Amino acid sequence: MLHMRRQLILFFAAVVLLFLFFCMPFYNKWLVVNVIGRSGNIPAEYEHQSMRERLTMRFGHEYQTYKEIADYLRKLEAEPVLLLPPDEYVQASKVREFRVAEPITVYYLTAIRAVTINSPDVNHANWVLEPDGKGGIYIRRLKGREDIELLRIIYKKYQPRI
Amino acid sequence: MTLLGLFFVLLMQFICGRGIISLFRVALPAIDKLCLSLILGVPMVSFVPCILQLAGVPITASATALGITILACLLLIPQLLPFRRPALGRVKLPKIYEVPFLLIFLLHIVVSVWRCYYYPPTARDMLAGPEVISEFTVREGTMVNSVFSIDLQTTNNYFKSPFITSLQVIYKLLVCAFGQVWLSVIAIPFLVWLYVLLRRLIHPLVAGFLFLLFLIMPELFAYTYLMLYDYCNMVFFVSGFYFLVSYLRERKSNRFAFAIFLFGLATYIRTETLVLVGMGALPLFIYNFSQKKLPLLRNLVQCLVLILPSVCFYIICVHLFVRNFVPIPFDLQGQINPNMTDVSPFFVRMKDIAADLLFSEFGRDLFGYFVFVFCGVLFLDVVYFRKFRFEGLAALCGIVVVYVGLSLIGYLLPLADLEHTTKRGLFKMMPLMLLYLGHSAATRQVCDRIRVWEAGEVESAGANLGDKAQKKPEQIRP
Numbered sequence: 001m002l003h004m005r006r007q008l009i010l011f012f013a014a015v016v017l018l019f020l021f022f023c024m025p026f027y028n029k030w031l032v033v034n035v036i037g038r039s040g041n042i043p044a045e046y047e048h049q050s051m052r053e054r055l056t057m058r059f060g061h062e063y064q065t066y067k068e069i070a071d072y073l074r075k076l077e078a079e080p081v082l083l084l085p086p087d088e089y090v091q092a093s094k095v096r097e098f099r100v101a102e103p104i105t106v107y108y109l110t111a112i113r114a115v116t117i118n119s120p121d122v123n124h125a126n127w128v129l130e131p132d133g134k135g136g137i138y139i140r141r142l143k144g145r146e147d148i149e150l151l152r153i154i155y156k157k158y159q160p161r162i
Numbered sequence: 163m164t165l166l167g168l169f170f171v172l173l174m175q176f177i178c179g180r181g182i183i184s185l186f187r188v189a190l191p192a193i194d195k196l197c198l199s200l201i202l203g204v205p206m207v208s209f210v211p212c213i214l215q216l217a218g219v220p221i222t223a224s225a226t227a228l229g230i231t232i233l234a235c236l237l238l239i240p241q242l243l244p245f246r247r248p249a250l251g252r253v254k255l256p257k258i259y260e261v262p263f264l265l266i267f268l269l270h271i272v273v274s275v276w277r278c279y280y281y282p283p284t285a286r287d288m289l290a291g292p293e294v295i296s297e298f299t300v301r302e303g304t305m306v307n308s309v310f311s312i313d314l315q316t317t318n319n320y321f322k323s324p325f326i327t328s329l330q331v332i333y334k335l336l337v338c339a340f341g342q343v344w345l346s347v348i349a350i351p352f353l354v355w356l357y358v359l360l361r362r363l364i365h366p367l368v369a370g371f372l373f374l375l376f377l378i379m380p381e382l383f384a385y386t387y388l389m390l391y392d393y394c395n396m397v398f399f400v401s402g403f404y405f406l407v408s409y410l411r412e413r414k415s416n417r418f419a420f421a422i423f424l425f426g427l428a429t430y431i432r433t434e435t436l437v438l439v440g441m442g443a444l445p446l447f448i449y450n451f452s453q454k455k456l457p458l459l460r461n462l463v464q465c466l467v468l469i470l471p472s473v474c475f476y477i478i479c480v481h482l483f484v485r486n487f488v489p490i491p492f493d494l495q496g497q498i499n500p501n502m503t504d505v506s507p508f509f510v511r512m513k514d515i516a517a518d519l520l521f522s523e524f525g526r527d528l529f530g531y532f533v534f535v536f537c538g539v540l541f542l543d544v545v546y547f548r549k550f551r552f553e554g555l556a557a558l559c560g561i562v563v564v565y566v567g568l569s570l571i572g573y574l575l576p577l578a579d580l581e582h583t584t585k586r587g588l589f590k591m592m593p594l595m596l597l598y599l600g601h602s603a604a605t606r607q608v609c610d611r612i613r614v615w616e617a618g619e620v621e622s623a624g625a626n627l628g629d630k631a632q633k634k635p636e637q638i639r640p
C-alpha cells in the first residue's frame with residue numbers, strides 16, 4: 001500500500017516535472033511549434049495525400065512554377081533543354097519567393113533537362129529562364145549561340161552556386 | 163501506401179536482422195533483439211538492388227521482392243539450425259510514473275513517422291544525388307540511368323554510398339511513392355533500445371527525463387524524419403560502440419565480432435567513419451596494453467581486426483558500388499587536403515566544434531540543453547563524486563574519439579565543412595553522452611535515493627536497490 005502510494009506520488013512528480021520543463025521558454029516553443037502544431041496538422045494533411053499536393057506542400061511555389069514550365073515546354077519541344085541563370089542573378093533582380101534549383105533537382109521535379117551557363121551542354125539549351133523585372137520570372141526561346149554568349153556576359157558577374 | 167508491401171518489407175528486414183544476430187550468436191534480452199533485428203535488417207536489404215544491378219538484372223518490384231526474399235531465406239538458416247523454442251521472458255509493464263513520459267515520447271514518434279511518410283525528401287544532398295538516382299532507377303529499371311546524362315556540375319552527391327539510393331528504390335517500388343519510411347524503421351527501434359538500456363541503468367523517472375532531453379534535441383529529432391546519412395550512421399556507430407564496450411567487459415569474442423561488423427555497416431553508410439573507427443583503435447590498444455597486459459603482437463592484431471571490416475565495407479562501397487554505378491570518374495585524390503603539412507585546420511576545427519557548435523546559442527538551438535546537462539553532471543562526477551564506472555569511462559572515451567575524429571576528418575577532407583558535415587557528425591556523440599549519464603555517479607546517487615524512498619523503509623534497510631536493478635539485465639539470457 002505504501003509502495004503504491006509512493007508510486008502515485010512519483011507519478012504526480014513526473015507530471016509536475018514535465019509541466020515545469022515545458023514552461024522553460026526554449027522547450028515551450030518546441031512543444032507548441034513542433035509537437036502540438038505539427039501533430040495538429042496531421043488530420044488536414046491526411047485529407048491531402050496526392051503526390052502533387054504533398055510536393056507542393058513541401059516545395060511550394062517553386063515546385064508549381066517548374067511543373068508549369070515543364071508542362072508548357074513539353075507541348076512546344078520534343079527535347080526541351082532549359083538554361084538556368086545563376087540564382088544570385090535572379091535574387092539580384094528582386095524576384096520574389098523563387099530560387100533557381102540545380103539542373104539535377106529540376107530533372108527530379110519535372111524530368112526536363114536543364115543546364116547552367118558553365119555546362120558543356122549549354123549549346124543544347126533552347127529555352128532560358130529569366131527575371132521579368134516585375135518580381136516574377138518567365139521563359140523565352142533562345143535564338144542561338146549568340147544569345148547564349150550574350151547571357152554568358154550578363155551572368156559573368158554572378159558567381160554560380162556550387 | 164501499400165500496407166501489404168510495408169508488412170512484407172518489415173518482416174523480411176526483421177528476418178534478415180535476426181539472422182545476423184544469430185550468426186554472431188549474440189545473446190540479448192527479447193526487446194533488445196527485436197529492436198536490433200529491425201535496425202540491422204535495413205542495411206542488409208539495401209544490398210539487394212546493388213546485387214541486382216551488378217548482376218545486370220532489371221530492378222523491378224518483382225525482382226527486388228524476390229531478391230529480398232532470397233536474402234531473408236539465406237539468413238533464416240542460422241536461426242533454424244540451432245533451433246530452440248524462443249524464450250520470450252517476462253514482459254515488464256512500465257511503472258505508472260513512466261506513463262507521462264511515455265505519452266510525450268509517443269507523441270514525438272507519431273509526428274516523426276507521419277512527417278517521414280507524408281513529406282517528400284527535402285535535404286539538398288538528397289535532391290542533388292541519391293533521391294534523384296533512385297527515382298529514375300524506379301522509372302528506368304537501372305541504377306545507371308538518365309540522371310548521369312544531365313548536367314551534374316553543381317553536385318558530387320552521386321558519389322555517396324548506395325545505401326540510401328537502394329533503400330529508396332526498395333521502398334518506392336514496394337511501399338510508398340516517396341520511400342523514406344525506412345528511416346523510421348531505423349530511428350524508432352533505436353530510440354526504444356536506447357530508452358530500454360537507460361531504464362535498466364537508472365531509475366525510470368530519471369531515465370525518462372534524461373531521455374526526453376535527448377529525444378527533443380531539435381537537430382537530432384529533425385533527422386528522424388529528414389532522410390540523410392548521418393542519423394543511420396550514428397545508429398550503427400553507437401551500436402558498434404556499445405557492443406565493443408560489452409566485449410571489453412565480458413571478453414566474449416562474438417560481441418567483438420558483432421561490434422566490428424556494426425562499425426563496418428556504419429562505414430558503408432558514411433565512408434568517413436573509417437577515420438573514426440581507426441581512431442577508436444588507439445584507446446583499445448592503450449586499454450589492452452595497460453589494463454589487460456595483452457602481448458604487443460596480439461594487441462596489434464586486435465586493433466587491426468577492429469578496422470578490417472570497416473576497410474572491407476569501404477572498399478565494397480567505393481571501389482565496387484560507386485565505380486560500377488556511377489559512370490563518371492571518381493577523383494579520390496582531389497578530395498584530400500593538398501597541404502597536409504599545415505595542421506592548423508585540425509586545431510581550428512577542434513576549437514570551432516566547441517565554440518560554435520556545442521557551447522553557443524547556435525549550439526543550444528541545435529541540441530537544446532542536453533550538452534549542458536551532460537557537462538554539469540560530468541563536472542559533478544569529476545569534482546565531487548570522483549567515481550567512474552568502466553562503461554562511463556568508455557563512453558567518455560568514445561566522445562573524445564568522435565570529437566578528435568571529426569576534427570581530423572575536417573583537416574583531411576576540405577569538403578567536410580563545419581556547418582554541415584561536422585555538425586551532423588556530432589550526432590554520434592549524443593547517445594554516448596546519454597549512456598554516460600546512465601552510468602554517472604551523480605545520476606546513480608539520485609536514482610538510489612528515489613529507489614530507496616519508493617521501496618519504503620522496510621525494504622530499503624541494508625539493501626542497495628540501485629545496484630540490484632543494474633545487475634539484473636546481465637543475467638538475462640534468452
